[in-house]
Amino acid sequence: xxxxxxxxxxxxxxxxxxxxxxxxxxxxxxxxxxxxxxxxxxxxxxxxxxxxxxxxxxxxxxxxxxxxxxxxxxxxxxxxxxxxxxxxxxxxxxxxxxxxxxxxxxxxxxxxxxxxxxxxxxxxxxxxxxxxxxxxxxxxxxxxxxxxxxxxxxxxxxxxxxxxxxxxxxxxxxxxxxxxxxxxxxxxxxxxxxxxxxxxxxxxxxxxxxxxxxxxxxxxxxxxxxxxxxxxxxxxxxxxxxxxxxxxxxxxxxxxxxxxxxxxxxxxxxxxxxxxxxxxxxxxxxxxxxxxxxxxxxxxxxxxxxxxxxxxxxxxxxxxxxxxxxxxxxxxxxxxxxxxxxxxxxxxxxxxxxxxxxxxxxxxxxxxxxxxxxxxxxxxxxxxxxxxxxxxxxxxxxxxxxxxxxxxxxxxxxxxx
Numbered sequence: 015x016x017x018x019x020x021x022x023x024x025x026x027x028x029x030x031x032x033x034x035x036x037x038x039x040x041x042x043x044x045x046x047x048x049x050x051x052x053x054x055x056x057x058x059x060x061x062x063x064x065x066x067x068x069x070x071x072x073x074x075x076x077x078x079x080x081x082x083x084x085x086x087x088x089x090x091x092x093x094x095x096x097x098x099x100x101x102x103x104x105x106x107x108x109x110x111x112x113x114x115x116x117x118x119x120x121x122x123x124x125x126x127x128x129x130x131x132x133x134x135x136x137x138x139x140x141x142x143x144x145x146x147x148x149x150x151x152x153x154x155x156x157x158x159x160x161x162x163x164x165x166x167x168x169x170x171x172x173x174x175x176x177x178x179x180x181x182x183x184x185x186x187x188x189x190x191x192x193x194x195x196x197x198x199x200x201x202x203x204x205x206x207x208x209x210x211x212x213x214x215x216x217x218x219x220x221x222x223x224x225x226x227x228x229x230x231x232x233x234x235x236x237x238x239x240x241x242x243x244x245x246x247x248x249x250x251x252x253x254x255x256x257x258x259x260x261x262x263x264x265x266x267x268x269x270x271x272x273x274x275x276x277x278x279x280x281x282x283x284x285x286x287x288x289x290x291x292x293x294x295x296x297x298x299x300x301x302x303x304x305x306x307x308x309x310x311x312x313x314x315x316x317x318x319x320x321x322x323x324x325x326x327x328x329x330x331x332x333x334x335x336x337x338x339x340x341x342x343x344x345x346x347x348x349x350x351x352x353x354x355x356x357x358x359x360x361x362x363x364x365x366x367x368x369x370x371x372x373x374x375x376x377x378x379x380x381x382x383x384x385x386x387x388x389x390x391x392x393x394x395x396x397x398x399x400x401x402x403x404x405x406x407x408x409x410x411x412x413x414x415x416x417x418x419x420x421x422x423x424x425x426x427x428x429x430x431x
Contacts, residue, residue, distance in 0.1 A: 042121075043113060046113055046121060052112040054110075055111065057123060060103060060105050061102055061105075064102050074086075096128060104130060105130065108123065108127065110123050136237065146245075147274065152249075160257065164291060168195050168226055169223070169224035170198065171214035172228075172231055174199040181281070182285065190290035193290050208241040215227070226259065226289050228286070229251065230263075230271075239262055249274075257277075259275060259285045260272045260279065390410050391413065392410050393408075405423065406426055408422070409422055
């Protein structure tokens, strides 16, 4: 501990130069940091106690083997560059430096790089995302849409200068020249490729100007094809309302995009063949359909003709006059029923009329007159119902059963006088 007091400026005290805990830990940290070997190490082990601190983006974990362990931390700046998410039990190779954490008095490994031990980081990230999306059901056949039988507009998302678009146009022109090709030029490699491909999917789904979409590129290494392993692209393809064919790489190359698309083609040329029918084959099918329809129509007509011939020799079709005879009998029966109904109705009405006539006659003043009564009216025709309605010397008329008499009031005598 030569020059120790100068390093930490330990004050003289009655404790004969005793160190504080902080001073001791700082000294140990300085020793470790001064060791060139510990400033850049690669450690092989298994991850345990892994914690992803989502708020800060830091990873905290332990690296262990059969005999020992060391605490480790990977700060956000390094963690954000990983293509996979570490997991407990994963065997890894980590790069970094060893230093001490003064507060806790522990040394630990500060990691700035990590990769799976025995497997490439990209391949591990691919398998990790594949497992995740499969668990969500994005690869299920039940959710995939069927391709249109005869599409007339084909959307293609790929590089405008690559071999893929040339192959697609050639195949479509040969198999089904009636289809229109709409190209969305996109990047297919590099950091900006995934957003470019996503923009293409969003464009066609927003415009709804195509019947089917082909998204892809030619083959390449896993690094070249990595844009098609983007989780955001996979979710965009899975959510597409337009059927999508993924055509990425050669026959042995698979990407996440292949698994979520409605159909997967091993090459762009194969995707074009899947997208449209072959013209001659289609015409042959149409001819077969027309032939079958003609045959069915002929059979239907012949069947109808046989039925018509059968019924034309039966019943009223053979003897139409019988139909009129039956109708004549029905009319006669209806006429008889109508005559009977009318006669009954007349009898009923006559009876009702007689009853009402008798009632009217019973109430008629003329009927009363016929029994010897009379009605007196003054010169204005008003009925004289009381002696108060007449005056002495006044002329009046007296209506009898068979005529009228003219008379003069000689005197007026009231009842009781």
